[in-house]
Amino acid sequence: MTVVEKAVAKLQRALGESVLSVEEFRGQTSVTLDPEAVVNACQMLRDDAELDFNFLAALTAVDYWPSEPRFKIVYQLYSLANKEFIGLRAQLSNESPEISTIESIYPNANWHEREVFDMFGVTFKDHSDQRRIIMPYDWEGHPLRKDYPLGYEEVQFTFNFDEIDKRKPYAKE
Amino acid sequence: MLEQNLEITVDELRHLVSDRALEGETMLLNMGPQHPSTHGVLRLLLELDGERIVTCVPDIGFLHTGIEKSMETKAYEKALVMTDRMDYLNNLGNNLCYCLAVEKLVDLDVPERAMAIRVLLVELQRIASHLVFLATHGLDTGAMSVFLYCFREREVILDIFEMCSGARMMTSFFRPGGLWRDVPDGFEEAVRSFVESFPKRIKMYEDLLTKNPIYTHRTQGIGAISSEEALKWGLTGPPLRATGLAWDLRKSNPYSGYERYDFEIPVGVNGDTYDRYTVRIGEMRQSLRIVEQVLDTLPGGPVRSDNRKFVPPPRSELGHSMEAVIHHFKLWTEGFPAPKGSVFVAVESPRGELGCYLEGDGGPKPYRVHFRTPSFATLQTLPMLCKDHLVADVVAIISSLDPVLGDSDR
Numbered sequence: 001m002t003v004v005e006k007a008v009a010k011l012q013r014a015l016g017e018s019v020l021s022v023e024e025f026r027g028q029t030s031v032t033l034d035p036e037a038v039v040n041a042c043q044m045l046r047d048d049a050e051l052d053f054n055f056l057a058a059l060t061a062v063d064y065w066p067s068e069p070r071f072k073i074v075y076q077l078y079s080l081a082n083k084e085f086i087g088l089r090a091q092l093s094n095e096s097p098e099i100s101t102i103e104s105i106y107p108n109a110n111w112h113e114r115e116v117f118d119m120f121g122v123t124f125k126d127h128s129d130q131r132r133i134i135m136p137y138d139w140e141g142h143p144l145r146k147d148y149p150l151g152y153e154e155v156q157f158t159f160n161f162d163e164i165d166k167r168k169p170y171a172k173e
Numbered sequence: 174m175l176e177q178n179l180e181i182t183v184d185e186l187r188h189l190v191s192d193r194a195l196e197g198e199t200m201l202l203n204m205g206p207q208h209p210s211t212h213g214v215l216r217l218l219l220e221l222d223g224e225r226i227v228t229c230v231p232d233i234g235f236l237h238t239g240i241e242k243s244m245e246t247k248a249y250e251k252a253l254v255m256t257d258r259m260d261y262l263n264n265l266g267n268n269l270c271y272c273l274a275v276e277k278l279v280d281l282d283v284p285e286r287a288m289a290i291r292v293l294l295v296e297l298q299r300i301a302s303h304l305v306f307l308a309t310h311g312l313d314t315g316a317m318s319v320f321l322y323c324f325r326e327r328e329v330i331l332d333i334f335e336m337c338s339g340a341r342m343m344t345s346f347f348r349p350g351g352l353w354r355d356v357p358d359g360f361e362e363a364v365r366s367f368v369e370s371f372p373k374r375i376k377m378y379e380d381l382l383t384k385n386p387i388y389t390h391r392t393q394g395i396g397a398i399s400s401e402e403a404l405k406w407g408l409t410g411p412p413l414r415a416t417g418l419a420w421d422l423r424k425s426n427p428y429s430g431y432e433r434y435d436f437e438i439p440v441g442v443n444g445d446t447y448d449r450y451t452v453r454i455g456e457m458r459q460s461l462r463i464v465e466q467v468l469d470t471l472p473g474g475p476v477r478s479d480n481r482k483f484v485p486p487p488r489s490e491l492g493h494s495m496e497a498v499i500h501h502f503k504l505w506t507e508g509f510p511a512p513k514g515s516v517f518v519a520v521e522s523p524r525g526e527l528g529c530y531l532e533g534d535g536g537p538k539p540y541r542v543h544f545r546t547p548s549f550a551t552l553q554t555l556p557m558l559c560k561d562h563l564v565a566d567v568v569a570i571i572s573s574l575d576p577v578l579g580d581s582d583r
Contacts (some may be wrong), residue, residue: 025514027279052410055404057519058545074530076517076545080404080418083425085517108407111553119241129188133580134234143242150246 004029007051011041028088030087035099038075038090042105045077045086047088053086055079059112062085063118064148070094071122075102092122103172189230190220199227202564204233207388208567210313211577215552219564226567228558231552236582244542248508249275252539257343259544260580262302265294265334266522270345270544273428274529275349279511281483287351287476288430293344293364293467294337295429296460300371300576301330301521303460307378310572312448319381325376332362350484352476361468364442368465375457382450392447394557396570399444406557407550410525411452412574416444418507423519434466445564445571453575456523483509491549508537515541522547524575548581 001009009030012019015099018037023030045053058076075088090098102109102125113124114133121142124130132139141148156164193199202223206214214235220227232410238260244252256267269291276283283291304323311319331341337356338344346353384390398408400416413420419438423431439455478484481500490497511533519528525547534540551574558570 026280026516028516030515032416034203056407057526058517058530058543060530060545062515062532063543074515074543076528080420080425085426085519087515087517107405108409108550108553111549114248115549121283134237136234143239148242150242152423 003051003079003084004086005041005088006036007045007048007053010044010048012050014044015041017151020123027084028087030089032089032091035073035090035092038073038088039100039102039105041088042075042077042102051079052081053079055080056106056112059109059116061116061122061144062143063120065094068093071097073099073122097122098125099123100125103128118142121145133139136162143156174243176224177267183575186509189218190228193227193532194220194224198222206232211571212309212576213350215566215571215576215578217555219567221558221564224563224565226559226562226564229556229567232557233552233578233581236578237580238583240583241542241544244539246538248537249279249511249539250504250508251346252542253302254343256296256544257277257345258579259546259583260524260527260577261342262577263298263304263497263522263524263527264342264344265291265298265346266302266520266527267544268345268528269295269429270518270520270522270529271542272347272349273520273533274516274531275511277350277518278531279483280351281480283351283429284475284478285430286355286474287471289354289467289471290352290476291347291429292431292434293464293471294334296463296467297330297333297364298459299460299523301327302557304330306453306523306572306575307450307561310569310575311382311566313568313572314388315384316388317387319378321372322377322381326371326456329367333360336360348477348484350480351563361471361530364464364468368461369469371461372458375454379454383454384492388446390553391566392450392567392573393445395446395562395566396444397443398554398558402422402557403444405552406554408525408554409550411456412444412519412551412554413525414438414450415441415448415452417442419429422519422526428518428520433470434463436460436463446569460488464579510535510537511539520543524548524577524580525551544583546580546583548576548578552576553580 004114008022015037018034020032045051055078057078060074062072064070069091071092073090077086101113113127116122117130118132118135154164190491194201202219202221204217204219205211206216216232218230240255244255256271257264259267304327308320308323333346335341338346401419403413403416417440419437419440434457439452441452485501485504486497513535515532517530519526527547528545530543531539532541559567
């Protein structure tokens, strides 16, 4: 039994119903949890001496707009002792994109959660410093959401040069 | 769209500095984003008590280019070009990370020769990146001549990259399934001559800095951190190894055939600025060892997978094979589809753990790409490292962390 299998078994035993599904893809395991259970799961995975997932390797989100549940928060934990990765996933709906912070367990989640907040508009309960991190503080919208337009420059041809020029956002005299 | 208040009041920012700042007892000093010692566009808000740092608030995002968003609109192979632009001192390393992720997602094989050449080039890139670290670190601590020597040697490596890919920095040389093309004639000689000449150079850098009292006084005991703290705050790569913890993804989770090569993980003792320097010097030597071993055992054979569903056929086939033309057309107009699912791949970049989270939705474009970049994680520790040091030390500490802002902001 590998460490990841043990971790999944322990999570299932400790959290019961909160473990929604376990997925294996290309040899990588990811556990989908009830958003409420993420903090407990992280605590358990880090503090269990046998599992020892002591490093938060990545924290990000995915937007599935327009389907529901809209957001998926992605956690990748790493165990230095066992040299294994495990993924945790939590799905959030569009109405209440909020989840508890895991800052108290992995302090480096601070900036990663700020980035998710900045890019997706997912808020983190009890976060110590929830500000935008990459976009300017007065930016409107959350760029990595799927309903946020990519943005591009309209190409001006001879026949429609003036028409496009009127609405082009650059400094005119 | 989430309703939110766009106004930020002073109260919301008050927790960033100490109470003494509000009474005017300490001074708030803005450093950057255009300060030459911040290695790009890093902005720091420093709270000073005399010359001592009370708090340091890093502000990033000035080099945000929306790479993750743009990649979602491009086919897998075309999105590769954007990875070059993230960490512009580790272009090939970024290519490698992304290619490994795509290859894992679509379950694509890579020929032995391509794997070996990837390792060789990535190690050369590591040396080039560490040379830029050494150059700018020397410059920031008052050693001007190191800068000139390091950039001279880096140029030799960039010439080798140019020879392979046609570009010095934005190479896009690794492609999902292998390499863009095989290395040209004269490649081996060029690498061999670099490998022969470079140990002398490393010795020269060490002669200039390692025992130089001006340098040691400015770096020993400056910005120290313990292994536990470093791990807790997500510090990886040379800054983590400087604390004495020998964690290197090339050893712990080997990829692209690293398990075949014999090398050591240089570690430090105190986790201070000086140790981060010695670790990187050690890593350059180890990288040279790997390069030499790859050259000695370089296998022959193809450099691209012959799985035509993912890798375009060679040009020579287009003239006589209708099937090749169809594949070529399909791959360059539409791209290849990837299954629904997500993978996470982590590689050791010169700055630490570079992770790529890639999710496919069955179509030819990535549904979501996220790069867990080492500079982003490293900059988060800056307030801790700078605390109670002098303003001049901040410059030494930043350069010893070797952040690349293109990497942290993406």
